Amino acid sequence: MDFALSPKHEMMKSMFREFAEKEVAPVAAELDEKSEFSWDLFRKMGQLGMFGIPYPQEYGGAGADYLTFVLACEEIGRACTSSAMLLNGQNSINSGPIYRHGTEEQKKKYLVPIITGKALGAFCLTEADAGTDASNQQTTAVLDGSEWVIDGTKMFITNAGLADIYIIMAMTDTGNNSKGISAFVVEKDTPGLSFGKKENKMGVRASHTAEVILQDCRIPRENLLGKEGEGFKIAMQNLDSGRIGVGAISLGIAQAALDESTKYAKERQQFGRPIGANQAIQWMIADMATELEAARYLVYRAAWLRDQKKAHSKEASMAKLFASELAMRASVKAVQIHGGYGYMKEYKVERLMRDAKVCEIFEGTSEVQRMLISRAALT
Ligand SMILES: Cc1cc2nc3c(=O)[nH]c(=O)nc-3n(C[C@H](O)[C@H](O)[C@H](O)COP(=O)(O)OP(=O)(O)OC[C@H]3O[C@@H](n4cnc5c(N)ncnc54)[C@H](O)[C@@H]3O)c2cc1C
Structure with missing residues (x-):
């Protein structure tokens, strides 16, 4: 049993700390006060390859392990929780479903831009009546020819309105509980996709939170992630x-x-x-x-x-x-x-x-x- 970080992990930890102290800590209080998402930090983290830490290099990731990613979250979190949320989201919930369940085409189109810092992602599961009971999804997706038609509203979504790519959970088989939920990728400029007002939060104020509203939102059939019923x-x-x-x-x-x-x-x-x-x-x-x-x-x-x-x-x-x-x-x-x-x-x-x-x-x-x-x- 070895409790020490490897020299490589120690080196990465110091690099993340240096970035956090030089770039993140000096602006954290002001971003919190203004309740402002920092596109500047988004760009800087993206350029340093911080959004694809545990992903393979063939997709533009750093090819590092999850422990390295954890060290990054810890060091950025020490300076600014909102910025660490951005880092965590891009490396995990905004990208993981596409990496694990996406087709090669979906990975090229959506995963690569997220982890190389060219696109911001969002993960949309929570609804007004589906919080802890996430299986109680009211958002529906119905197949109409070559398109899925999505209707519903997602609550408290991090990056809603700012993000370019949305992973949306919706019922494709109502009455089948969690087994009736499927996952989709929706692009920001899709007609029928809109956003509610920005939430005025107690903390993590530099992280942007809002509703995601889908009304007759039509996406190509191939934007289903994984198989039907695998969303939950x-x-x-x-x-x-x-x-x-x-x-x-x-x-x-x-x-x-x-x-x-x-x-x-x-x-x-x-x-x-x-x-x-x-x-x-x-x-x-x-x-x-x-x-x-x-x-x-x-x-x-x-x-x-x-x-x-x-x-x-x-x-x-x-x-x-x-x-x-x-x-x-x-x-x-x-x-x-x-x-x-x-x-x-x-x-x-x-x-x-x-x-x-x-x-x-x-x-x-x-x-x-x-x-x-x-x-x-x-x-
Ligand atoms: C800043 C912020 C950002 C967020 N970002 C996202 C995002 O990007 N994407 C997304 O999908 N969601 C997001 N969420 C939503 C978040 O995941 C939910 O708020 C959370 O899962 C709780 O759901 P709820 O708010 O509906 O609370 P509820 O489910 O209504 O719970 C209320 C209380 O009841 C308790 N409770 C509920 N059921 C039980 C039970 N069976 N036994 C014991 N206690 C229970 C809960 O623990 C809680 O204390 C975000 C929330 C916040 C605050």
Whole structure:
């Protein structure tokens, strides 16, 4: 057993950290304040090949492993959660279904532009009445000659309206529950595709979230991904990978909370000595540091299992559950350590606390992760 990152992984981690500190961290607070998606960061990450980290070079990917991708999410997440979400989405849920289930033609047309940074993707599963119960899809797709006609509305979709390529889940066999769902690729300029207003969110404000509206939206028959009825399986398999990414982003948030807290605990003086001299503060820092190590091993191990092509569904849920709840606990503690200053926008910990919350919600809530983990444990 070897707990060390390989020299190559260490090198990639430092490269991602350097990029995060030089390009991402300096603009993160402003992007959050303005609630603005950064096309500039999108371009820079794309040019560096960061959107195709675990994909083969023949499709324009970096040909690296999933652990390398996890290190990227962690380092970018330490600087800006919204930018890490962009990175995670492009490398996993926006591209995975096309890579795993697309035809060669679909891969050339849709996967290559996403992972080479020429196109932004979106993954559309959630609806008003299909959140945790994702199988309750009301969006329908009906075959009409050589076209699929899609009708329905998707909620809370990351990159909706900005993205060029949309992976849409829709019912092709109503009444057949999850087995009646199919996956499709829809291009942005397709007539019948429109977008709702941008959501005004608590956190990850530099990530764009909106509704995707499909009204008599006609797409070519060949835009079906995989086979009819495979959509739910495609979505769930895809979320296993995305969840490891969310776990890694959470590590970045927790690391940032710890970094900010230790710095402040040494600087801030009360009663004539640094607040870090008090056991109350020391214990908060000790818990953050210990839980962060535990979370890191869960996330890295889930990525390693995936790289070994071993079953990793339960481990992805464990990694996401533990790391996201840690990011929340650690960022709340970080605000507490900063006292009143931590409640002010001038200090990074306030943003960390708002951003951490979403990691417990999207790509399956903590409750869903517990359901999946207990189901695996009880069978
Ligand atoms: C910022 C943001 C970005 C997002 N991006 C995307 C995206 O790009 N694509 C996409 O498809 N979706 C996206 N989502 C949607 C996200 O995945 C859903 O919000 C999430 O799955 C929860 O669904 P819901 O909001 O409908 O909550 P609900 O399903 O209504 O759940 C409400 C509460 O009930 C709990 N609950 C529900 N059922 C059970 C149960 N059986 N047992 C115990 N507890 C239960 C939940 O855990 C939760 O606490 C995004 C959400 C956010 C906030």
